[in-house]
Amino acid sequence: MLEPLNARAEAIGRRGAAQAAARLEERVRAAVPDLSVSVEETRVTLSGRGLRRRWLADPALRWLGGLLR
Structure with a gap:
């Protein structure tokens, strides 16, 4: 029952980390x-x-x- 919720949360977390890495690269x-x-x-x-x-x-x-602020 919690597996789909955990998978969704993990995907959201991975996407957020990838976006932060891309912002850091740019800055x-x-x-x-x-x-x-x-x-x-x-x-x-x-x-x-x-x-x-x-x-x-x-x-x-x-x-x-500090560059991510």
Whole structure:
């Protein structure tokens, strides 16, 4: 009886996570244009030259969740 409700809730959650990942990709690309950003379902991966150094210097890169506000 609860299986359809659980499946629907899971689908809604997956869709919301995918939308959040897409928004994050867009905002990271705008904030830091010289980094490579890739999204696989709900995982966002940043890469680029000097990323570690920039991560230490730029608070926006340390707390990517702040870009989702």
